[in-house]
Every structure is written in C-alpha cells, then in structure tokens.
Amino acid sequence: MSFNKEINKFKIALTSDCCLRCSHCFIDKNLKEKVSFDKALRAVKIFIASPGKKKLLEIYGGEPLLYFDLVDKIISKAFKMAEIQNKDLVISVASNGVLMDEKSLRYMADNNIRFSISFSGSRTTQNFNRKFHSGKGTHKYLKSKIPRMLSIMRENAHVIFCVHPERVKYMRKDFLKLIELGFKNIGIECVHGFKWRKGDYRQFDENMRRIISFILKRARKLDFILLESFLEFFREREYKNSFCPFLRDFEMYPDGSFSLYPYPFIKNLSERKKVVIGDIEKGIEKKFLKCLPDLNSEKCANCLKNYYKLNHLRAGSLAYKMRTEISKDAVKKIIFLSRKETNFKRYLKYLIKEFKKGYT
Numbered sequence: 001m002s003f004n005k006e007i008n009k010f011k012i013a014l015t016s017d018c019c020l021r022c023s024h025c026f027i028d029k030n031l032k033e034k035v036s037f038d039k040a041l042r043a044v045k046i047f048i049a050s051p052g053k054k055k056l057l058e059i060y061g062g063e064p065l066l067y068f069d070l071v072d073k074i075i076s077k078a079f080k081m082a083e084i085q086n087k088d089l090v091i092s093v094a095s096n097g098v099l100m101d102e103k104s105l106r107y108m109a110d111n112n113i114r115f116s117i118s119f120s121g122s123r124t125t126q127n128f129n130r131k132f133h134s135g136k137g138t139h140k141y142l143k144s145k146i147p148r149m150l151s152i153m154r155e156n157a158h159v160i161f162c163v164h165p166e167r168v169k170y171m172r173k174d175f176l177k178l179i180e181l182g183f184k185n186i187g188i189e190c191v192h193g194f195k196w197r198k199g200d201y202r203q204f205d206e207n208m209r210r211i212i213s214f215i216l217k218r219a220r221k222l223d224f225i226l227l228e229s230f231l232e233f234f235r236e237r238e239y240k241n242s243f244c245p246f247l248r249d250f251e252m253y254p255d256g257s258f259s260l261y262p263y264p265f266i267k268n269l270s271e272r273k274k275v276v277i278g279d280i281e282k283g284i285e286k287k288f289l290k291c292l293p294d295l296n297s298e299k300c301a302n303c304l305k306n307y308y309k310l311n312h313l314r315a316g317s318l319a320y321k322m323r324t325e326i327s328k329d330a331v332k333k334i335i336f337l338s339r340k341e342t343n344f345k346r347y348l349k350y351l352i353k354e355f356k357k358g359y360t
C-alpha cells in the first residue's frame, strides 16, 4: 500500500498494556493489545515512503517500555528504511517513565531518540492522576528517577505536562516544579474527556500567560526553556498543508487499525469503530486515497466535518486550541523583541534550531 499525501508525524500506539492506572487514560487495559512487528513494519514503510522528506515517528501506548525489545526492533528497521529512501527520520518514545532504567535510557541516548515522560510537577498533581495498580501515586518513585534521566538524555529529555481541569489552578506552580527538577523541554497537553468549566478555561488562559512571561524573563537572562507549543508557529509557516489531518494526526493502533484520534482517548471498541479510517490489511478508506490538500477546496474544508464526533473529548480540545494560540502569539512577541534585544535574537535562533530538529 502506498499513500499519496505527506505524513510528517506518524504515531504507533504499541500496546494497551500499562504498568499504571492513570485516572484520565481511557485505554481498556483488559484488551491486552500489542502491535505485531510485521504490522508495525508495514505501517512504518507506508509512512516513510509517503511524500515529504522530514519524518517523525512517535512510539507510545500504553507503556512502550513494557516491550522494549519490540521498540528496539521497530526503531532499527525504521532508521534503515529512512536511510535507503533518503528521508530525515527522527524518533521519539513517549512513556510514563516508571520503567526507565540505565539500559533503556542509554539505548535512547545512543540512538538519538527523544524520550518523553509524563510528569505533572508537584506531588499532589502527579498523584491526582498517575497511579500504580494499587492506587498509590507515582510522584515519589518517578521523581527519584528523573535526575538520572536528565543526565543521560540531556537535550533529548522531554516532559509531557498534562493539565487536568481540576488541577488547572495549580498549573503555574506545577510548571515551576518541572523547571526546578531541571526540565528545559516541556510540552503542555490538556486532559480530554473531563468537564472544563468556564472558570477552568479562564485559569488556563491566565496560567499559560504567566508561564510564558516566566519563560521570556528567563530568555532575557539567556536561560532558554523550550515550550513545545511555541513550535506550532514555525510549523504553520513551513507546512502550507498543516490543515490536512494526515500531516500530523495519523496513527496506528495496536490491532493495526488507522485513526486520526489519539489511542488513549478512545474508551472502547465501539468508540474505536466510529473513528477508524482503515487498517494495515485492507488499507486506508478510499475517500482519503485520492484527495490532495488544497486550502481552497470545498472537499478539504468539509473533510473532517463528521469525523471528530466523540462529544466527551470536545472540552479538552478547546483548552488545547487556547494553548496553541497563546503560544503562537508569544512567538510573535519573541520575534518583535528579537529586533531590539540580542538575547531574544539568540532565543529565537534557539527555537528555530529546535524546530529544525523535528522532534515535535
């Protein structure tokens, strides 16, 4: 199967298995799903052969480190395929961090893989969502592992900071805890599937702006922090087809089905049926096989009209949109400041360099 549209980022949800029971994750762990090496390979082949030179493969789950050997096999084949086809491939692995150890961290550092862990800063916020099977929070356990992660992974260490509406008022404090721990590369995500009230949005907006003002103060002192959503600004400039969902939202679930929804957002098999757009055996739905991104086409304008129909996920999407818009405005401000202040000029250069690495 070949594909006509550019896929810049492709995600493989490796497994439904996980060593944690986070309260905001909808994955049905009882499904015991795990992608086969053959399916993963075939999907990576389609992805790498798709138009476009820059490719980002993200492996996540469930918890991918439960199947480290499989991750290793997929990564080494993917790099070989990319080399043969002369594509610039970067790979990132997203994990809850609990299973990271010397061997997995060294492997990722040696292979220039970006390693992301989900961590929410303070003890209360981390333990609010992220729990072991026993219900015990993961903060203490993970916090003790983070210094080693940072020292091995260095600039390839990344943290995913998920903001839950019930913890949004502590968002800035939690962010500062991540900085205290030594994270420099931070992605803010918004928890989907839970009620975001008017006041939560207001606090999210306020805290996003305060976080950005903190980052800019640090930049003025040449202490550079990368807020991953800043890079959306550069992406929109580079990719005229960024409205096409295949560019960044395409992924394969462990059973080999394709979707434009993130795997952890889908509650059960009946929801999955509604969002699947093909699978590795039968291919991608016909209607997506011939169309090409065109900003002026009615087809593209209506492309996803009836696709994102899982209502319980809408609220998180709005917060996510706010995050992205506030971040893009911040970059405009950085560009403005860079015309007058050398330190901001250097910060802007740093952001562009990070964007070019292609990890997001």
Ligand code: SF4
Residues within 6 Å of the ligand: 005, 243, 244, 245, 246, 288, 291, 292, 293, 294, 299, 300, 301, 303, 304
């Ligand atoms: S209709 Fe347009 S936006 Fe939709 S998948 Fe096709 S090219 Fe992309």
